Amino acid sequence: xxxxxxxxxxxxxxxxxxxxxVIEEALESQAIRRIEGGRLTxxxxxxLGQALLDLxxxxxxxxxxxxxxxxxxxxxxxxxxxxxxLVDRLANPARWVREPGGENR
Amino acid sequence: xxxxxxxxxxxxxxxxxxxxxxASLSDLLxxxxxxGVYFDLDLVITVADVPLIGVSLRAAVAGVETMLExxxxxxxxxxxxxxxxSGAEREVPLLDGEEIVLRMSGGHxxxxxxxxxxxxxxxxxxxxxxxxxxxxxxxLWQGALRDVTGVELRPEVSVGxxxxxxxxxxxxxxxxxxTAAAPQRLHDALRAGTLTRPTGGAATPGPVPxxxxxxxxx
Numbered sequence: 001x002x003x004x005x006x007x008x009x010x011x012x013x014x015x016x017x018x019x020x021x022v023i024e025e026a027l028e029s030q031a032i033r034r035i036e037g038g039r040l041t042x043x044x045x046x047x048l049g050q051a052l053l054d055l056x057x058x059x060x061x062x063x064x065x066x067x068x069x070x071x072x073x074x075x076x077x078x079x080x081x082x083x084x085x086l087v088d089r090l091a092n093p094a095r096w097v098r099e100p101g102g103e104n105r
Numbered sequence: 106x107x108x109x110x111x112x113x114x115x116x117x118x119x120x121x122x123x124x125x126x127x128a129s130l131s132d133l134l135x136x137x138x139x140x141g142v143y144f145d146l147d148l149v150i151t152v153a154d155v156p157l158i159g160v161s162l163r164a165a166v167a168g169v170e171t172m173l174e175x176x177x178x179x180x181x182x183x184x185x186x187x188x189x190x191s192g193a194e195r196e197v198p199l200l201d202g203e204e205i206v207l208r209m210s211g212g213h214x215x216x217x218x219x220x221x222x223x224x225x226x227x228x229x230x231x232x233x234x235x236x237x238x239x240x241x242x243x244x245l246w247q248g249a250l251r252d253v254t255g256v257e258l259r260p261e262v263s264v265g266x267x268x269x270x271x272x273x274x275x276x277x278x279x280x281x282x283x284t285a286a287a288p289q290r291l292h293d294a295l296r297a298g299t300l301t302r303p304t305g306g307a308a309t310p311g312p313v314p315x316x317x318x319x320x321x322x323x
């Protein structure tokens with residue numbers, strides 16, 4: 001495998017942006033919970049919404065600027081697969097243990 | 106593919122109800138934050154049966170809403186929200202009589218001390234073009250419209266190999282590259298702003314809030 005400066009930069013940026021994107025999604029769903037929780041004032045709700053909107057736009061902008069949209073989507077799919085397998089393994093342990101000696105999936 | 110359609114379906118391909126949970130990373134995070142996780146970790150690193158390093162870790166991770174439901178972090182919640190209550194502080198600092206013409210997400214290319222794109226929100230006002238980051242607040246770059254001597258669109262190949270249009274703004278301090286969600290609109294707004302600027306000394310820009318704009322151009 002050939003590692004040059006561009007591909008290194010590309011890979012690192014993809015990793016960072018993907019993580020930020022995942023965190024942003026977690027923040028968004030927590031923001032919805034907080035708003036539904038009813039403790040926030042109207043002003044706080046509005047500010048929160050605007051800030052998350054700005055964050056979302058900024059991430060899209062960064063992805064566009066560096067041409068990372070496709071690679072970030074790929075990495076996300078990969079991560080989702082890993083998590084999906086993990087959850088599946090925890091939820092259905094029986095399916096992952098075939099007869100002794102049989103090969104695992 | 107020579108599949109005999111009449112052949113009996115192999116046992117592992119037979120359709121049977123399964124509990125197949127395809128979860129994405131976001132789903133997992135959501136569940137974890139909604140339920141909350143409590144770590145209780147004791148770790149002792151030993152060499153030759155002699156304990157050398159000890160780690161005693163107690164951690165609770167959850168969405169604040171979950172924390173509040175369990176009676177945790179109430180003080181923090183009120184304190185932090187109380188400190189951020191003045192919403193006007195987050196707004197971009199404008200000069201007297203200055204009006205926002207255009208607002209979009211974008212950024213500018215910082216040249217010193219190192220070359221990097223700094224994302225923020227690009228504003229074109231009646232007097233300035235500026236890149237503002239609300240959180241943490243910083244005026245990343247600004248230029249007075251009356252100083253702008255050139256505005257042009259420049260295609261560039263990004264790190265990922267995609268073509269992007271950058272907006273080149275030339276001021277006496279130098280040329281700065283701006284990026285924006287809609288480069289063409291930013292370019293047009295800047296063109297319009299710099300061409301229709303009031304002639305004469307009437308539009309002297311007031312004292313600029315911060316001096317970063319002067320050294321950003323390199």
